[in-house]
Amino acid sequence: MTPTGKFQKLTIRKMVESDLSAVEALDRASFNDPWPDGSFAYELKPGQPNLCLVAVVGENEQLVGAIVVWLIVDEAHIGTIAVDPEYRHHGVGLMLLATALLQAAELGATASLLEVRAGNTAALKLYYGLGYEAVGLRAGYYKDNHKDALLLTNPRLDIEKLKKIAGQSQGRFEDNLV
Ligand SMILES: CC(C)(COP(=O)(O)OP(=O)(O)OC[C@H]1O[C@@H](n2cnc3c(N)ncnc32)[C@H](O)[C@@H]1OP(=O)(O)O)[C@@H](O)C(=O)NCCC(=O)NCCS
Numbered sequence: 302m303t304p305t306g307k308f309q310k311l312t313i314r315k316m317v318e319s320d321l322s323a324v325e326a327l328d329r330a331s332f333n334d335p336w337p338d339g340s341f342a343y344e345l346k347p348g349q350p351n352l353c354l355v356a357v358v359g360e361n362e363q364l365v366g367a368i369v370v371w372l373i374v375d376e377a378h379i380g381t382i383a384v385d386p387e388y389r390h391h392g393v394g395l396m397l398l399a400t401a402l403l404q405a406a407e408l409g410a411t412a413s414l415l416e417v418r419a420g421n422t423a424a425l426k427l428y429y430g431l432g433y434e435a436v437g438l439r440a441g442y443y444k445d446n447h448k449d450a451l452l453l454t455n456p457r458l459d460i461e462k463l464k465k466i467a468g469q470s471q472g473r474f475e476d477n478l479v
Pocket of ligand 1: 388
């Protein structure tokens, strides 16, 4: 649902089991090669070394974004991030990513990495804006169309910048929806 002229508060919180069907629907709406059935449920199992967050709006907590980050020693590996197509370009992706990286840093991450489809302009702009840089290419990485993946790293998480962005993004989202 598109927000209609009325302010709706955006909240970033932990993903819980009751979010799973909405998260899977978002994943299917966002990717040609969505995660296999049960993948998100697996991520929510106790003891997994990850962070699973969602972005929700309104009193009924409509799910508009999700991110999964794998914590591997001192690295935060972005497993997936997606925003509801109706809510893109309002800073939701930026806020999800900045919030997840801040939480990862609290858990000991100092750097981040991810694979992104070559040509995914929206995602690349988001990542480059947060300090990621391309350091390699994985040829034919994606199973659906054998497109190449770029390997991006953010070698030193800038905590102050992330805090600033997370705060500003909330404001930007509100401005855009009023
Ligand atoms: C990538 C994605 C998560 C971005 O979410 P979003 O909420 O639209 O992103 P934001 O509004 O926070 O935008 C962040 C930056 O990206 C830019 N951006 C967002 N969408 C863009 C687009 N389609 N084209 C160009 N730039 C775009 C914004 O302008 C912003 O840059 P700015 O801060 O310099 O203005 C979203 O497009 C998405 O879900 N895509 C499908 C799934 C996907 O590809 N995930 C990434 C897998 S690696």
